[in-house]
Amino acid sequence: MIRTIFFVLTFLFSALGVAQTTISGKVVDEQNQPIPGANVQVMGTTVGTVTDFEGNFSLSIEDEYPFNIKVSSIGFAPQTIALSTARSLQIQLKEETTNLGEIVISASRTPERIFESPVTVERFGLKEIKNTASVDFYDGLENLKGVDINTNSLTFKSINTRGFAAFANTRFVQLIDGMDNAAPALNFPLGNLLGMTEIDVQSVELLPGASSALYGANAFNGILFMRSKSPFDFEGISAYAKSGMTSQEAAGDNVFWDLGIRVAKKFSDKFAAKANFSYLKGTDWFAVSQENVLNPGTGREMPDYDGLNVYGDEVSTNIRAVGIALAENGIIPEGAVNLLPNENVSRTGYLESNLTNYEAESVKFDAALHYRPFADDLEIIYQGKIGKGATIYQGSNRYSLKNFFLQQHKIEVRNDNFFVRGYMTDEDAGDSYDMRFTGINVNRYWKGDQQWFGEYAGAYVQATLSGASSEQAHTIARQTADTGRLIPGTPEFQQAFNTVTTNPDLASGSQFRDGSQLYHADANYNFSHLVDFADIQVGGSFRTYRLNSFGTIFTDYDGPISYNELGLYTQIQKQLMDERLKLTGSLRYDKSELFNGQVTPRFSVGYTAGENRNHNFRASIQTAFRNPTTQDLYIGLDVGRAILVGSAEDNLDRYVRTFDVNNQAANGGNPTATISGRNAYENSFSAASVQAGAPVASDVDLVKPEQAIAYEIGYRGQLGKVSIDLSGYYTDYTDFIATQNVVAPLYGEVGDNSQSLVAIQSGDYKVFQTYTNAKSGVQSYGASIAVSTKVFNGFDLSGNYTYADFDQDDPEFRAGFNTPKHKFKASFGHTELVKNFGFNFSYRWSDAFFWQAGFGDGNIPSITVMDAQLNYTVPSIKSIFKVGAANLSGEEYYTAYGTGLIGTQLYVSWTINNF
Structure with a gap:
């Protein structure tokens, strides 16, 4: 209304x-x-x-x-x-040989030439979108220097700069028309799954590195700005249709469709409106690795097998402990216990391909009303965005996001000197579910763990008594326990699957429920039209999180959890020496109600040299901080191999669970024990020491904000037809937010040298993943150079190289840098090789690196990827036709451990009236 x-x-x-x-x-x-x-x-x-x-x-x-x-x-x-x-x-108009004259806004919150930006900034505009060899503009961002894109799914790709990447990339911020695109419960954007329609993109700007001084918490390792087209400036009807095929050895050849339309009308100098709609549907990259993560190099013949993309086999127990319990209940003779090996056995799991249909889908709609009451630069904007999709998300587990829904609504008042805006983000997980717990609980739906392991132990004893070897006995025992197991594709399996994936209780189900919300308001005023001395800006922001996972992710069992964050900042920019010297200073104060306030200053200097002002040198010192995320603070989630418990003080006693114990005598005769999240932080052993066989008490502090100071130098220059942009950086982190696994005994006090050690020996313990700060120092550093020119009478040629690395004092600390040390990218093309015909070819090479994340750790091989496109313009029907291919060579690769291999994507597209 x-x-x-x-x-x-x-x-x-x-x-x-x-x-x-x-x-x-x-x-x-x-x-x-x-x-x-x-x-x-x-x-x-x-x-x-x-x-x-x-x-x-x-x-x-x-x-x-x-x-x-x-x-x-x-x-x-x-x-x-x-x-x-x-x-x-x-x-x-005469064509420029460089893009250094392009205008950017993100670096200083004020328009300025990219050539004179005080910090490193990358821009991806209409020309680059048209010429990209990638399937869409979002994929094309990967060709920018210093940028990594980790492919989680056909519809979910995560952008990162300067290391410490993960799909849950909480160190990187993505803004669309000033709105944070992060899902409130997840604290990070789902790529462009629910983002922007390609034909409504006016420009994309990317700031690598620390940006907290202007943009607040979490603008830590980089920030991406996407601006849409105003209906006042770009009116009419535009549309595109794109189709093609994805090809992967595991998935085969599958058709995909991507359609979109934009309608915009300037009704008068006062009122304009627009609406966008897009629809994408395809088949995702299958993840089919059966690598044994517990013992790489071995296969499913191992009794305690845990396959990478196999789920349900995470449920594991010591088979001799099972035998002891059976003997105590008179099911097997006491003497038979010694026939059972003192080793773990896992349940038989299901392949990931049995637990999802790999449907990739994205439906996006947005509309905006623009009103200029005085027909001048004062503008009132309402913007609404809704998105619904299906994709795969890899966090601590692999999640099938089905009918995931996100909506945003914004009211903004702005002119050339100020803006005030407020927006809300609302999330609905739809029919999403955790695939690991789907495998676990489909097994349990058919046969409980206690029964399955009991049958396994009994069959193993019988086989051994009949003269079978240990290997043969394990095989017979598994076959016996698996008799009658639900088979994928049968009605019985489908019934169990439907029951489990619609049940949010992870003890018996796997549904991922969430209805979290985020409310944000921010304002900025630029005094440049009032003050001659310098360009002065002030601004601030206020944010409220309202976490509502119905107790399935967070410890919000009794209702939503809310908390607030406040930020204030100012910036002064002054040009001297005939506007050759630019000095910029910024200062920001942020306060979360859960932590002490943080002050983050930034100072930069830029100097333009040369008679033709074609050389620019820059240097900056930037500080940044990152508040712990909603999950760092309030998660309470058992993911199988570990229990994730956030470390907000009021969260420690919220997570309370009761578990069965094996050694009831050591537990005072009680068959169960109750522990809370507080045990993880205050009564636990370090997981590394338990694994080494010499348990020592853990030393885990409650998480607090992470801080960093970044130093950067750079040069931009125009040497004839050649443009050069190079930079180097060094970042020193303090209180680096990290996770640490600990082992909490179900009874006894750590340090008592008795009961707690008996609990560990008896398998009466729980592994927790705690959220804390690294006690060791962490530093990252790197450099990049980009060169572009025109050759052979109009051909565009460019290349860039990036080096990135890090150091840490503690070799046991899992930093999760997850970034290649060396990257090289190049492109070659022509916008009009002959009349109305153009092409572009791009090449990417990345070094091998080691991936560390909650789902698993593993090596990522080096990759070489080539993309190409041909385009033809037909002015008479205002159309551009394009044919292209991503990963031309067909050599499959992956960018993160545990995901599906990325194959080839072939496409043709028809774009109408997009300019």
Whole structure:
């Protein structure tokens, strides 16, 4: 109702028509080819438009002649034209040989040339989107220097810069039109699954490294800004249709579709509106590794087998302990216990491919109303975004996200000097479920653990007494215990699967429920129009988290958990020495209600040298901090091999569970023991010491904010037709947020040298993953260089190299750097090789590295990937046709341990009226 009233009022209060001057013309390049999407601005006003697909434009202004207009387009030198009389305009723009003149906003929250940015910044605009050889613009970001994209799924890819990457990438922020795209419960964006439609993207800017001084907590290792097209500047109907095939050895060949439409209308100088819709459907990359994560190099013949992409086999117990319990109950003779080996045995698991259909889907819709009450730069915007999708997410376990729903609603008031906005994000996990617990509980639905292990132990004893070897006895025992096991594809299996995946209790189900929300407000004011001394900005933000997983992820058993964060900042920027020297200083204060306040300053200096101002040198010192995430604080989740318990003080006593014990005598005759999350932090052994056979008490502190100080130097230059951008950085982390596994005995006190050790020996313990801070120092450092030029009369040639590494003082600390030490990328193409025909070819090589994350640790081999595309423009129907291929060689690869191998993706696309 409110939105309807707002829509009606904007029409009722539209201004009456007045006498106007109309300007029209055409914008072309040096070959007299039309330039679609060129900006035409009446200088000194907010009146402007963009050229259509054929380079034509027309706009009206209330002023009379004379006046000036400015015409600009990415990749071309801007031109200013003085108009004194009405005439038909033919404006020719000259192509620039560099992109260093492009305007960016993210580096300082104010428009400035990328050449003069005080920090490293990458830009991906309309030209790059059109020419990318990747399947879509989001994938194309991987060709930027210093950028890693980890592919979790066909529809979920995680961007990272400067190391410490994971799919749960809480060190990287993604903003769409100023809104944080992170899912509230997960604390990180799901790639572009619920993000932006390609034909509505105006520009993408990426800041690698620390950005907390301007953007607050979690803008720690990088931040991505995506800006959509304004309906005032880009109106009309645009659409695209894309289809092709994904090819993978495990999955075979599968068709995918990607369709989208954008409708925008400028009704008057006061009111404009737009709407976008896109739909993608395909088949995901199958994950089929059966590597034994407990004993690499061995297979399913091992009694305690735990396959990487096999689920249900995480349930494991000491088979002799089972025999002891059977003997105590008179089921087997006491003497038979010694026939059982003192080793663990795991239940038989299900392949991941038995537990998901690998459907990849993304449905996105957004709409915006733009109102300029005075027909000037003051603008009121309502924007709503909804997205629904199906994808695979890999965290501590692998999750099948089905009908995952995210919505955002924003109200913003802005002009050239300020903005005030507020938005909310609402998440609904839909029909999502944990695949590991699906395997575990489908097994339990058919036969309980106690019964299965009892049958295994009894059959092993019988086989041994019959003369079988240990290997033969294990085989017979598993066959006996598995008799009648549910077979994938049968109605009985499907019934169990449906029952388990709709049950949120992880003791018997696997459903992932969540209805968490995030409320955010922020404001910024730039005093540059009031103060001549310097460019001064002030701003602030306020955020509320409302966690509501219904007790399935967080410890919100009794209702939602809420907490707030506040931030305030200021920035001063001053240019000296004929605007060659630029000094920028920023200071931000942030306060979470759970922690002490944090102050993060930033200072940078940039100097433009050379007679033609074609050399720019920059240096910066930036501080950053990262608050523990919602999961670091309030998670309470048993993922099989470990129990994840957040370390907020009020969370420790929320997670309380009762477990069966093997050695009842040591537990005072009690068959069960009750422990809480507090045991993990205050009464536990380090997991490493238990594994080594010499248990020592753990030393785990409650988690607190992570801090860093980053030093960066850089150079940008234009040497003839060659542009160069190079940088180097060093980051020193304090209180690095990390996880540490501990072993909590079900009875006894750690250090008593009696009961607690008996509990460990009897298998009466639980492994917890705690959230804490590294006590050792952590440093990361790296450098990158990018070179681009034009060769052979108009061919674009570019290449970049990135080096990244880290150090840590404690060799046992799991930093999870997860980044190749060496990366090289290159591209070669031409926007118009012959009339209306262009092409682009890209090449990526990454060094091998070691992946560390909650799901598993493993080696990632080096990769070489080549993408290519051909495009043909048909001006008469305002269309661009493209045919392309990602991973041309077909050599399958993966970017993270545990995911499916990435095969080849072939596609054709037809884009209409997108400029």
